[in-house]
Amino acid sequence: MDLNDRKFKILEAIITDYIKTAEPIGSRTIAKKYDLGVSSATIRNDMSDLEELGLIVQPHTSAGRIPSDRGYRLYVDKMMQSQELSPEVADLLHNVVENNIGQIDYLMQQTAKALAALTNYTIVVTEPKSQKLSIKHVQLVPVDERSVVAVIVTENKSVKNHLLRVGSVPDIEQLNNISQAINAAIQNYSLQDMESIASAMLQAHPENRELVTKLLKAILTAVKQNDNVHYYTSGVNNILGFPEFSDVEKAKSIFRALEEKDMLITLFDKNGEHNDEVHIVIGGENNMKELQDCSIVRADYSYGNDSYGTIGVIGPTRMNYSQTVSVLSAIIKNLETVIKSISDGKNKEGKNG
Amino acid sequence: MDLNDRKFKILEAIITDYIKTAEPIGSRTIAKKYDLGVSSATIRNDMSDLEELGLIVQPHTSAGRIPSDRGYRLYVDKMMQSQELSPEVADLLHNVVENNIGQIDYLMQQTAKALAALTNYTIVVTEPKSQKLSIKHVQLVPVDERSVVAVIVTENKSVKNHLLRVGSVPDIEQLNNISQAINAAIQNYSLQDMESIASAMLQAHPENRELVTKLLKAILTAVKQNDNVHYYTSGVNNILGFPEFSDVEKAKSIFRALEEKDMLITLFDKNGEHNDEVHIVIGGENNMKELQDCSIVRADYSYGNDSYGTIGVIGPTRMNYSQTVSVLSAIIKNLETVIKSISDGKNKEGKNG
């Protein structure tokens, strides 16, 4: 069976209508609302064919049709028109990135928040994560008489604080000396060779054994923490706004799924490398049964050379794919442009290793 | 009308039963379940009296009784037995604090999470906030060729990072010099006198005008940000578990309320100073209409000398007050003990100003 132009139009009508109303669409509605020049009986015949192809389904005998996962898939792959963003929205997205680019965690949070507000769906943003992590710089900063913060800057520009509690805190000069020494040691030895770094450090600063030991431990923790995916969510409650989730049990199971970290790993599983496309996973195409009624639109953004994160939009299968893809592409582009403009200096000067 | 012993017992029966089941309790149920030695008719008479006093209400004519806000209030103030925590729970609470005391944001998050898991209610924790904020130490740390992190340590031991983007980043030695200079300047002038600090700094480091300007701005932001209440929530979804909120609209309105920052300010409004009591606000006693079906149990914890935060537990009016108060008191005690043990050195040595 072939899909002629009219059948495509009917499928599109069903999908766009259903996205708007969440109600099954009947043949008469299509005949009246869309000017196809044929009667409802003809549309009925076409709908029967579309159903045979598995593109639409009937919730029950005496109801209209709604799109199936396969129907959405065809729509998304072949029929969907890309949507122009309004200048206001484009501006808003640009500003979110521009204003928060300095603080990576703020940036992630604000990005998620803005996308949630714009799309009305649920947003998950993962922090950029580098494949190979290396420590770039370490600095000790005094906090009070018993604690020092180790500020650890990694190659992929994440800045993390680790508070170290010690018996007594050396003065600032000494802290600077230790900081300098650890930076030198990290340059000289590979991070794998913690033994050598430790012994070198302890030899040079025997009077601050406790501090140095804890510092090294913090650095190890930082390296290990890199394996943890940090992520931010926003708009989780938007789920409750959709009639398909007005059943509390359904909403709860989705919430539970979104709370689990492993879920995200499954969901955002790259099956390989970062790439530039926007990925769409529709309904049952993902294999988590709690999210079978949801679709996920996601895209990676690169952050520096080999570091990247993911932004995912989670909504009902009946989501506005076209708008979502536009907004997502726009924010990714903004992120990458601004990030690139910052790190441009780096390649030219090429000082640091 | 007076409340004799039996009436108290009946009220208590109604409250404890309703907390468990969320169903109205009838006179026969009480007669059977609680051995009061009187018939249901007698209990009926007493219940009628309790209703006249406004301590219980009937949802409709042919239903049992449920406690009113005033009933809960009487129970909480006069009748409630304090509950011993099991050693496991006590241990868990202790460990949460002990293991995370170093990183204040982690500590808040983990505390909220643990309480949410233990109580099954919604937890809101505000970061400790000082009345008067002063900057204790500033340190610049290089990130890449275009950016520097300003690590700002405040008197109440919060450590915040601000990323500064500049045309070119001076070498580490210079960064240390500038850090030292700003620390000195902050010591010499009051923070109110930013003018003087700025001119002194710019005079001393004219070649890093951009960096110094941005640094000063970051410091100002840090001071201002202190006015913002930072808070962490956990267990928001627990709301959906309670039958009284199984109506999606109700749940949504509560979620919306919890999302609003101003709500918290209203909710946690201290009407004055920090004190040691656990406060309980029952149902309509708070004046936010979205939360009229919720109760709030909250307590302040002090963090250092004049800095304190608040932990709030939000649940249905039908919440287990006794357990909640126990858990909350325990975590507050843990927090304060551990915090005190850390800062003990401070008062003895009394070095820094």
Next chain:
DNA sequence: GTTAGCACTCACAACGATTGAGTGCTAACA
């Protein structure tokens, strides 16, 4: 003060009838 007994109330569930949106099929038409 307590209790048994009884009439009364009212939410809730079950049932059946009605409605209406929507379909599939058939026969006729271009």
Next chain:
DNA sequence: TGTTAGCACTCAATCGTTGTGAGTGCTAAC
């Protein structure tokens, strides 16, 4: 061969009716 009008059929949703049972308030007697 594609299109259409017409008609019988299906079935979720709505609505009124009825029965049921948990629970009350009142009264009279103990």
